[in-house]
Amino acid sequence: MNDTLAPQVRSILRAARERDVAADDRVSVSPRSLSAAFADAESDGRVPVIAEVKPTSPTTEGERRDDPVELAEGMVAGGAAALSVLTEPEHFGGSTENLERIRDAVDVPVLRKDFVVREAQLDAVAADVVLLIARFVGDDLADLKRAAEERGFQVLVEVHDRDELERALDVGAEYVGVNNRDLAKLEVDLETFERVAPHTSGDVTLIAESGVSTPADVRRMREAGADGLLVGSAIMDGDVTENTEALTRAESEGSA
Numbered sequence: 359m360n361d362t363l364a365p366q367v368r369s370i371l372r373a374a375r376e377r378d379v380a381a382d383d384r385v386s387v388s389p390r391s392l393s394a395a396f397a398d399a400e401s402d403g404r405v406p407v408i409a410e411v412k413p414t415s416p417t418t419e420g421e422r423r424d425d426p427v428e429l430a431e432g433m434v435a436g437g438a439a440a441l442s443v444l445t446e447p448e449h450f451g452g453s454t455e456n457l458e459r460i461r462d463a464v465d466v467p468v469l470r471k472d473f474v475v476r477e478a479q480l481d482a483v484a485a486d487v488v489l490l491i492a493r494f495v496g497d498d499l500a501d502l503k504r505a506a507e508e509r510g511f512q513v514l515v516e517v518h519d520r521d522e523l524e525r526a527l528d529v530g531a532e533y534v535g536v537n538n539r540d541l542a543k544l545e546v547d548l549e550t551f552e553r554v555a556p557h558t559s560g561d562v563t564l565i566a567e568s569g570v571s572t573p574a575d576v577r578r579m580r581e582a583g584a585d586g587l588l589v590g591s592a593i594m595d596g597d598v599t600e601n602t603e604a605l606t607r608a609e610s611e612g613s614a
């Protein structure tokens with residue numbers, strides 16, 4: 359599998375495998391419901407957007423050093439239904455402290471965005487939702503999903519193609535994210551979601567991840583079946599409240 363990943367992604371995976379977890383105790387979470395947050399957004403005319411606090415990334419120039427709590431509050435003010443917070447330190451400038459502070463400051467669900475590959479890594483910090491990337495966790499998907507749910511986390515299983523989608527459905531994933539970013543080349547193509555989404559079963563909450571930058575992209579992903587969208591770079595680039603608002607209002611009259 360490693361040979362087919364972009365060098366930056368190989369480096370992310372290597373760091374994830376080597377990362378130790380200092381936590382002594384198993385976390386126990388009373389999660390804020392992601393599906394209820396999506397329903398609340400829909401009921402007042404907002405597109406359900408998970409806005410991502412992403413200080414930097416292998417495909418971003420520079421690093422945004424504003425207070426992550428201020429960024430998160432700005433995203434919620436712009437109508438974000440939920441937040442995603444990078445906790446990966448080496449390639450994304452994230453931290454578990456950022457997530458803790460943000461989760462204390464807002465009342466929407468918070469997704470821990472990281473590259474979890476071992477059960478002990480689930481105990482690094484409490485969050486409402488944890489990400490498991492099908493391609494990274496391989497045959498451990500079912501065990502890690504069970505371990506996460508035992509701790510109270512909701513689990514977002516990330517896939518990129520139909521085979522990974524089948525694996526997500528086989529383990530009973532309720533939240534599936536289709537990542538438009540190809541981890542082999544790091545290219546983003548919104549057609550990925552359009553190709554994979556029709557093969558999902560109806561009771562799954564489907565999230566389009568990566569590469570969404572305009573209201574037209576939002577509408578395109580929604581027409582292809584996205585219940586929600588995960589957006590990082592386009593929101594982090596400039597005024598996060600205005601950027602979030604433009605996307606959450608993409609289906610309102612008068613939106614560009």
Ligand SMILES: O=C(O)c1ccccc1NCC(=O)[C@H](O)[C@H](O)COP(=O)(O)O
Binds near residue numbers: 541592
């Ligand atoms: O964002 C990257 O550069 C990246 C590189 C290698 C592996 C993963 C990467 N991103 C993780 C994500 O899933 C995105 O942060 C998330 O989907 C938001 O994407 P975007 O809206 O395109 O910033």
